Amino acid sequence: MGEGNGTAWAGALSPAARYAETGGASLTWENLTAVLPGSGGRPTKKLLQGLYGYAVPGRIVAIMGPSGSGKSTLLDSLSGRLARNVLQTGKVLLNGKKRRLDFGAVILTRPRLLFLDEPTSGLDSASAFSVIETLRTLAIDGGRTIVSSVHQPSSEVFALFDDLCLLSSGESVYFGDAKLAPQFFAETGFPCPSRRNPSDHFLRCVNSDFDDVATALKGSMKLRAEADLDPLLKYSTTEIRERLVDKYRISDYAMMVRNTIHEISKIEGVMEEAVKGSQATWCKQLRTLTKRSYINMYRDFGYYRLRIIIYVLMAICLGTIYYDVGNGYTAIQARASCGGFVSGFMTFMSIGGFPSFIEEMKVFSLERQNGHYGVAAYIISNFLSSMPFLLTMSWASASITYWMVKFRPGFSYFAFFALNLYGGVSVIESLMMIISALVPNFLMGLILGAGVIGIMMLTSGFFRLLPELPKIFWKYPVSYIVYGSWGLKGAYKNDLLGLEFEPMTPGGEKLTGEFIITNMMGLSVSYSKWLDLAMIFILLLAYRITFFFVLKVKEAAAPYLRVAYTRFTVKRLERRASFRESLAMTSLSKRHNAPHPMAMQEGLNSPMQQY
Incomplete structure (x- = not known):
């Protein structure tokens, strides 16, 4: 030098x-x-x-x-x-x-x-x-x-x-x-x-x-x-x-x-000890994450705002098709079909948020590596920040559909209808978040999500009555751990109980809503519709807890999987003379x-x- x-x-x-x-x-x-x-x-x-x-x-x-x-x-x-x-x-x-x-x-x-x-x-x-x-x-x-x-x-x-x-x-x-x-x-x-x-x-x-x-x-x-x-x-x-x-x-x-x-x-x-969590308090993490997540959801037109527009348009289409169904004998099938579409297909459309979930999981993975916040704070903040949009989506579409179809009159019945839809949409959102954590690939995740939601719809009791489902696996436990059956039972009880419908033949005895639910749909009316609604929100909580454990297990298992992958790759490469x-x-x-x-x-x- x-x-x-x-x-x-x-x-x-x-x-x-x-x-x-x-x-x-x-x-x-x-x-x-x-x-x-x-x-x-x-x-x-x-x-x-x-x-x-x-x-x-x-x-x-x-x-x-x-x-x-x-x-x-x-x-x-x-x-x-x-x-x-x-x-x-x-x-x-x-x-x-x-x-x-x-x-x-x-x-x-x-x-x-x-x-x-x-x-x-x-x-x-x-x-x-x-x-x-x-x-x-x-x-x-x-x-x-x-x-x-x-x-x-x-x-x-x-x-x-x-x-x-x-x-x-x-x-x-x-x-x-x-x-x-x-x-x-x-x-x-x-x-x-x-x-x-x-x-x-x-x-x-x-x-x-x-x-x-x-x-x-x-x-x-x-x-x-x-x-x-x-x-x-x-x-x-x-x-x-x-x-x-x-x-x-x-x-x-x-x-x-x-x-x-x-x-x-x-x-x-x-020795610098790695800080496993953020130095910010848990409440501050929650406030900051909720605010940031809400701003991102609002700014991204495709995250919720576009879906709200689609839900409103779908509600208008549904309302015009089933406009003022009345209380005739054919109205029984019309009301059941409309309720089945709302509980099944309108919640199915929540799969449209999967691309945004994938991007959000990428950000989460990076920030978790940096120890910015805890998993629980992230999951709760995601739920809180999405709540205003999901409530807007559910209540807007429910308002249009409910009054155009002329379901059972009364605000309490309408509120149940809207909350039932909100609960179903929230459960599907939680399910898709779990899938985005397990399958961080857009196409594969979308296919897997559609398949799982399809199974939920099949066991809801609309395509085949719940009593007729095979008892092994499909009825016990699948129909009890998916939202579809609880949502559909609550919707039927909310709309049909207390109503009377014209008989199939003129002059016959009118059909009560209780008779229709019990004999034509094979459902029990021994417990309140509010229990069905409560079960949906219990499933929502269970799905979010599952999401929490999926993220924690994924974090814990990732180093071991990567070490195993590296060792396998090293052994494979050491067989090559040029590499040695x-x-x-x-x-x-x-x-x-x-x-x-x-x-x-x-x-x-x-x-x-x-x-």
Whole structure:
């Protein structure tokens, strides 16, 4: 390294000394490699190749590189967010101690360590500078450790970074003090021109997209003389990148990084315990989640507002078809059919909210990894925020249908009709939330949901009377654990009890609603309709509790499933001679002389092993 590099920390604390003084969260990574296994005959792809680095309190580490260089992959590796089909080797240490990559809950619940993926993306220069300046204040004044990827910062923004990690094709081009980076490039033969932004120059050296520009400049007679003097135009980007990578690997800059990692590892730090829940109180979590969820539901036209319009249109169609059915003999079948459609098909339309549920579950999974809130707070807030929309949907459509069909007059009967519809819709919403948690695929989830709701409709007592259902399985227990049978029984009792209908033959005895329910529909009238309604809301509670346990079991089982998947993948890959050879070459370093099988390397973890 050039003269004066040995005193790079003169006048300032070294990273290790800063860590020892502040006692914050340090992060080191050694020989970090991420591999994407090939499948279907495709070759194995190395996403990261033997990276070394560190992050200490009070300093910002900027990860730079062209698109596809591995910036996001490195961030995912450090924070434990790699995709499950990516294998990771090497050591990632927090405060000098090995962890199971469970930083997610630490990041936002105890923000000593922050990972940021291109926080200035889409901002103008002034806004980007303001963001990074705020981060720098957080780092210095708050003693926080910040690791951030950045695409192409301005010179003002670049000057705010303390350490630079420059990547290209998954390899380290440079890691160290950002102020020393221009000196390294100059020593390698690619000095930064005085009027050029250093970050632009670094990316110019490792971005192959500039090869076309270099070819055009070489073909220009006017600029050919200047091109001959520019070292960046003498070599291809691949040649420049190889020279930089090779030079850095044997340079004092790389040695300084390894020495710093060693010094940090020797300092006994306070172990950061992952916070399993948010520091906010449960009530605050519930209020915040309910408000946010309500705003999202209101702003998303397709979430509820479009469905409310469809329900109203469907109610108008239903009301015009069954308009003023009366009390004739044929009205018995008409009333039963209308009630069956409302209890069955109108609740079935709640399946339209499944796409929104899928997107919501993605957000929930990410925020649960960060430990923002508890599962119970999320489920209750989802129920509370959706209640106004579901009530509007149910009461609006019930008002139209009930008065156009002229069901049994009286507000209490109408209120039961509307609550019965609301309960059925809410149960289906809960069911679809369970399915979205189990099957996070739009098409498969939609098919599964439609199938389950179809079974609920078949056992409701409309298509075949409940007493005639096969007793094994279909009647006991299926008809008792689905909403359809309870909803339909309550609807029949609410409308028919107390009414009289014309007989099938003139002059015969009028048919009472009790006779119709008991003899023609095979239902019991020995208990109140309100018990049927109560059973729907008990099922709603049971479905929500089931949703809670599905999410908890899924969280608990996920690490074990991912570990099993990783072990299976490793064993499969170790049968390939080419993979073993490439892995052995990657594991060679100054500190590790003898290669050994991947499965035995220290630090091999499932990439999604977080909790």
